[in-house]
Amino acid sequence: MSASASTGMRRSVVLKRRPAAEPTRADFDIREEAIPTPGPDEVVTRTLWLSIDPYMRGRLREEKSYAAPVAIGEVMTGETVGEVVASNHPGFAAGDIAVGARGWQTHCVTPGDRLVKIEKGAAPLSAYLGVLGMPGATAYAGVTEICKPKAGETFVVSAASGAVGSVAGQLAKRAGARVVGIAGGPDKCLWVQDSLGFDECVDHRSLDLRQELQAACPNGIDCYFENVGGAVQAAVFEQQNAFSRVAMCGMVAQYNEPKPPPGPNLGFVIGKRVLIQGFIVSDRMERFTEWRAMAAPLVADGSLVYREDVIDGLDNAPDALAGILSGRNFGKLLVRVAPEH
Amino acid sequence: MSASASTGMRRSVVLKRRPAAEPTRADFDIREEAIPTPGPDEVVTRTLWLSIDPYMRGRLREEKSYAAPVAIGEVMTGETVGEVVASNHPGFAAGDIAVGARGWQTHCVTPGDRLVKIEKGAAPLSAYLGVLGMPGATAYAGVTEICKPKAGETFVVSAASGAVGSVAGQLAKRAGARVVGIAGGPDKCLWVQDSLGFDECVDHRSLDLRQELQAACPNGIDCYFENVGGAVQAAVFEQQNAFSRVAMCGMVAQYNEPKPPPGPNLGFVIGKRVLIQGFIVSDRMERFTEWRAMAAPLVADGSLVYREDVIDGLDNAPDALAGILSGRNFGKLLVRVAPEH
CATH class of the missing domain: 3.90.180.10 (Medium-chain alcohol dehydrogenases, catalytic domain)
Known part of the structure; x- marks a missing residue:
């Protein structure tokens, strides 16, 4: 170069x-x-x-x-x-x-x-x-505008060690939620818990993802920040609480598929009055700038981990x-x- | 009796x-x-x-x-x-x-x-x-709180000749939207167009539902009031516009199934920034009363058809x-x- x-x-x-x-x-x-x-x-x-x-x-x-x-x-x-x-x-x-x-x-x-x-x-x-760019601003927009986690609620984020997920979970933690990450493999899960400070992290490659997720979320799921789709999505959707919110950010698990696979049946959305909102941060450039200004000091003083x-x-x-x-x-x-x- | x-x-x-x-x-x-x-x-x-x-x-x-x-x-x-x-x-x-x-x-x-x-x-x-009871209030809540049709937008409602769908479409029509019903059979479709005044009605039993829906919605779909699920849902989801809204009200097509069938992949929700909101009118009893007061005169003077x-x-x-x-x-x-x- x-x-x-x-x-x-x-x-x-x-x-x-x-x-x-x-x-x-x-x-x-x-x-x-x-x-x-x-x-x-x-x-x-x-x-x-x-x-x-x-x-x-x-x-x-x-x-x-x-x-x-x-x-x-x-x-x-x-x-x-x-x-x-x-x-x-x-x-x-x-x-x-x-x-x-x-x-x-x-x-x-x-x-x-x-x-x-x-x-x-x-x-x-x-x-x-x-953390100060598009992925961080995406996490900020999804958490504050869609998931809106409250103290005591359970917030789940997939691809938790990734650029978006790691910020989303830290923001939910700051809002007082119980934060459960989902990540691939023990090294990532360890980092998510120890360095990011999430309450739990579930390995999506585990043999019984549903059960481990349930153990990590004993009070069900109030917010889901969705980055991956597929089997993880299906497991989370089954455990959502009434009036829960889903920020649909990405479905990386299927991006290489020639055709999108079927998804979970949406019947639960009615009974549980779920909100599902797809979003793209570039619709909200003002949030991007706002986030950069807000997060730079947190990066500088080490309180936002990346x-x-x-x-x-x-x-x-x-x-x-x-x-x-x-x-x-x-x-x-x-x-x-x-x-x- | x-x-x-x-x-x-x-x-x-x-x-x-x-x-x-x-x-x-x-x-x-x-x-x-x-x-x-x-x-x-x-x-x-x-x-x-x-x-x-x-x-x-x-x-x-x-x-x-x-x-x-x-x-x-x-x-x-x-x-x-x-x-x-x-x-x-x-x-x-x-x-x-x-x-x-x-x-x-x-x-x-x-x-x-x-x-x-x-x-x-x-x-x-x-x-x-x-029309003045739970189904009418359901239509009212879903249209005004979730779908929010605007003049010139395309509003689609399934089970359009039913108790909820017939009111939902009439409310969207009053808001200035192009209203397309989906109903089962030519008799129902005729009534939806002629008596309810919807712009179009597509028979969900038709051989090419997707194509007929496309012909009826040349500018895509901005609002979907969902009553049935299944194949109709899949066809509608494919034709939704960016920033469209889905009021999830019912999935009658699957209520007799022992297990809910797979649903459409939700990838489109992200790219198109779709809002999907499940709701149940009994969460909103104040809307029920409000609707009854508002709609009774419209029933009496014949301007709300049922x-x-x-x-x-x-x-x-x-x-x-x-x-x-x-x-x-x-x-x-x-x-x-x-x-x-």
Whole structure:
């Protein structure tokens, strides 16, 4: 990467073909071209960190979901933290750090209005892609607008060691709820309990998920922050209390399926007066900004705990995406595209 | 029935055994005993009309849903309109008409506080079990609190010729929405369009429900008032718009199933930011009263259209329940237990 930078070349990961199941490196091409120069009001950044998130799998499908799919031959979308190397926008100067530049590439040219400048030194730069970025803001929006956990209630979150789940559970804990995480494997469960401070963590690979969940939630489930779908969803839905709330955030367990599998019967929704609300944080950009301001001091003083899983080198981004869909990563998944200095 | 009344006997339908699938007459016993006399603050009514509603199937199951199941040997629950024949409650005198007395029986003794006196002559007495009763209030709550149809939006309601659906669609029409009903068979569809004034009605028995629904909803679906579940639910869910709302009211298509069948995958809920809210009108008794006051004049002047399907004789109530679950009735299903005069 640094070689490209010094030789004035930009390296991009572009979609070669749509993966049928788990994405692989062979579904992408690497393209090299000259580093662009900025047009009017544009900014060129050198990518330092690239965020890898489960939603990206949806962009590889032909069908439009809430955003247009990535076209064949197009650079793969993604949030980045980058250093400004050239700017024709009054808000940015060389050396500034900006988040929001999109794409799996070493350099990005983008209108300055689409970038947010961040204060150097307030928090580690990588945090702006996780706990202080889109995943953290997603957790904040889902917990405060949909789940609304109250003291004494039971709050369950799946993918609890992930970038969204880890923040969601900590926020529910701060609201006074009993917080139960669901995560894959003993290492993640241990971290969720010991480091994040959740009351319990259930391993979704356990032989009797239903029973373990029941033991962890003796008073039933009042809030569910849904990140995975599938068997976990079915087990949680069975144990929901009357007037419980479900923030539907993701269903990573099915993103590699060619066709969505059947879901749980919704009869319980009526009898138990359940609220299920799907949401996407990009509908609420004001919450994003609000969250960044609120959470940065909590990250700085260590009261909001997060964990990162860093993979080096842009070329490894496709493998990283495959890994996040199967839960191989542990913590917020990032690609270090270039060193910070 | 009138014989029982004159000889001082009460006739009740009690649960004999829990039906495995469609309930039949053999699942119930008829019990005869002396007409009770009222205790302190109690009222004895002579049942005129008994309401038959899909939720009653849930009371025959062993599992508790939102209300306790009917016990073996216990009188089957149900809303009634009755005439007061004896009263120890200051609010009621012989000859008064009261709604709310519960149970499949010719006479009911109940605390007066659980009865609502209705003004004779404001509307037909039977209407207090349908358009002015629990089904009408259910439609009102679901449309105004959950679906919130706006002018120009598309509102779909299943079981559109039924007691709840017919009111829900008329309310959405008044709010300016394009209203599409789903009903079983050409007669019901014709009535839904011609008499209720819905914009379209799709026959759920049609060979290509999805395609017909699409043709009837060229701009997609913004609100869904769900009464039936099953294949209809799956077809509607596929065509929902971003930010659409689903009022989950009933799933009559599955009430006779020993186990609830799988439901649609909920992935679409996230991408389309759908709201799904289960509700039961008895959580909102204040809406019930509000609705009765608001709707009685609309029934009286003919601007709220309703249709009744009347079956004579208490002993036929079990057959009536079987019929409503399979859609054999047409309009609000009532059992005439005794003549009004």
